[in-house]
Amino acid sequence: MTNARGFAAFPPQRAGARFATSWWGRAWIQALEDTSLDHVLLRKGRAYAKHGRLGPITVSPGRIAAVAESEYDTVVRVEQLTDAAWERFLDQVAAKAGHIAALLDRDMPHDLVEAAEDAAVPLLPAVGDLEPECSCPDWGHPCKHAAALCYQASWLLDADPFVLLLMRGRGEGDLIEALQGRDVPAPAPSGVPAAQAYAVGVPPLPDPPPYDVSYAPPALGAASDAGVDVAxxxxxxxxxxxxxxxxxxxxxxxxxxxxxxxxxxxxxxxxxxxxxxxxxxxxxxxxxxxxxxxxxxxxxxxxxxxxxxxxxxxxxxxxxxxxxxxxxxxxxxxxxxxxxxxxxxxxxxxxxxxxxxxxxxxxxxxxxxxxx
Structure with missing residues (x-):
């Protein structure tokens, strides 16, 4: 697939290393943990992820994949967006110049995700949206290998939200090309036309307030004379x-x-x-x-x-x-x-x-x- 991206295997992490730090990465982990039926397997998956027990990760439309322990093929599938959903998403991105700048800066704005949801475009996975598969004999849903893959994927999402968009079906190049062909909506008119404003003329300024050259604001210390605690x-x-x-x-x-x-x-x-x-x-x-x-x-x-x-x-x-x-x-x-x-x-x-x-x-x- 031309849109597939490969990532090197993660090495063992230091003690106390954390998983997702971005809000969208944490939402990804939340979907995994809410879907899981076995917290013991989740704990093993976290340990596998931190200890670097997975090989290189491949992200492509609708799936992420890796080989675990050099023998098990592990895949987590994510539903791809339809063409109509992508059009609605691109409308939301193009509606605000800041959205494009944020994505290019590897950020996923809250308001963009909320606007996409209002347009019936689910970017972030929810409970049951992640479908794990693994060739290991474990019947867990997910097994420890698929859980480890999801936890490591949260690091990829932290670094680049385009990884999430690729899982949903389109890579960064396709999205940038589609956005370049769109017209950003003009801002809503506000104020009055310049010609109308100039036709009004310049109104006279009000008279200045009286100025007393002898007046000086009291020092803060003077408040103590009125019984005020100056400090x-x-x-x-x-x-x-x-x-x-x-x-x-x-x-x-x-x-x-x-x-x-x-x-x-x-x-x-x-x-x-x-x-x-x-x-x-x-x-x-x-x-x-x-x-x-x-x-x-x-x-x-x-x-x-x-x-x-x-x-x-x-x-x-x-x-x-x-x-x-x-x-x-x-x-x-x-x-x-x-x-x-x-x-x-x-x-x-x-x-x-x-x-x-x-x-x-x-x-x-x-x-x-x-x-x-």
Missing amino acids: ALAILASSAAARARELLLRGHLPELTEYQDRVRLAADHDLGPRLGLEAAVQAWRYGGADALDVLDRAWTPPRRDLARAQALLEAGWEGEDPPRPQTWRNRWTLGPLQLRYGRDGRWYPYALRDGEWWPAGPPERDPSALIT
């Missing part, structure tokens, strides 16, 4: 300026409770010890409001999330016996280390300090990355 006022002014800048850069700000905002201020101005918020400030600096929620509240996660985390923990363990944590709700304790699962889907590390658990680092989606 606190300076902190609030600095915080307001920082939040305004963040609002300009991001276009929005998360809504905070009074307690969360107090912790944020304490973290920004090193006031944790003074206000008795040392642990809260440390949690905030590692993960903001989500980390603060993990510090303050225990909750019971869905069983599927905990089962997937246990499988990741075992797959990432390099020794003979994987760790067996003491579990209570969203808190897993492994000796001097505790992992807490947040509502944001990430695991937060905690360490013992003077007999209490303290935030110990930034969160990870893969709990094994925190113990290796």
